[in-house]
Amino acid sequence: GQQLNQSPQSMFIQEGEDVSMNCTSSSIFNTWLWYKQDPGEGPVLLIALYKAGELTSNGRLTAQFGITRKDSFLNISASIPSDVGIYFCAGWNSGNTPLVFGKGTRLSVIA
Amino acid sequence: DGGITQSPKYLFRKEGQNVTLSCEQNLNHDAMYWYRQDPGQGLRLIYYSQIVNDFQKGDIAEGYSVSREKKESFPLTVTSAQKNPTAFYLCASSPRTGRAGENIQYFGAGTRLSVL
Numbered sequence: 001g002q003q004l005n006q007s008p009q010s011m012f013i014q015e016g017e018d019v020s021m022n023c024t025s026s027s028i029f030n031t032w033l034w035y036k037q038d039p040g041e042g043p044v045l046l047i048a049l050y051k052a053g054e055l056t057s058n059g060r061l062t063a064q065f066g067i068t069r070k071d072s073f074l075n076i077s078a079s080i081p082s083d084v085g086i087y088f089c090a091g092w093n094s095g096n097t098p099l100v101f102g103k104g105t106r107l108s109v110i111a
Numbered sequence: 112d113g114g115i116t117q118s119p120k121y122l123f124r125k126e127g128q129n130v131t132l133s134c135e136q137n138l139n140h141d142a143m144y145w146y147r148q149d150p151g152q153g154l155r156l157i158y159y160s161q162i163v164n165d166f167q168k169g170d171i172a173e174g175y176s177v178s179r180e181k182k183e184s185f186p187l188t189v190t191s192a193q194k195n196p197t198a199f200y201l202c203a204s205s206p207r208t209g210r211a212g213e214n215i216q217y218f219g220a221g222t223r224l225s226v227l
Binding site: 094095 | 117154161169201203208212217219
């Protein structure tokens, strides 16, 4: 099936630093989603993207739908301790197929 | 409150035993999903259902079974054929599967299954 390559796999950053992560695919997607999972909980939707080139913000988070439609990016500005967790990208192409999820980026913030 | 409820939060299984994980939603969503999460493996789709009385296998359906007799309920049974069941199991729902904007999945809080 389709696969999403999410990178980096994990990252350790200092509080206050900016964070960038990305998700790439060999296939075109028509929807890109970004989720965050806190330890021991289910993922929660952060941002949804529906058009190539779209740039959407949610507080300190900004995500972009790549113009090739094969990638998406998530940036977090001025990280804080509560940003700790696993960030998942998800994509959808077409038809009655479920979302495809990346393997996640585990973010650790050092105070 | 509207949402997805998974129970129990923690579950222990003995060797050779079947166990059933519960998932209930009151969001009036047509589609429901079960995922398995192992460390570093992301979310792997076990089964999904787009409508009552219908379901499809995901990527790792072997050793699992599901039913969808009611719109709001999608229980997952981990059978004795699943030799490595220890994992975190997540249930999700969406208004639909195949329509942009309506296929956003909302997740429950998960059930952690361990083998005794």
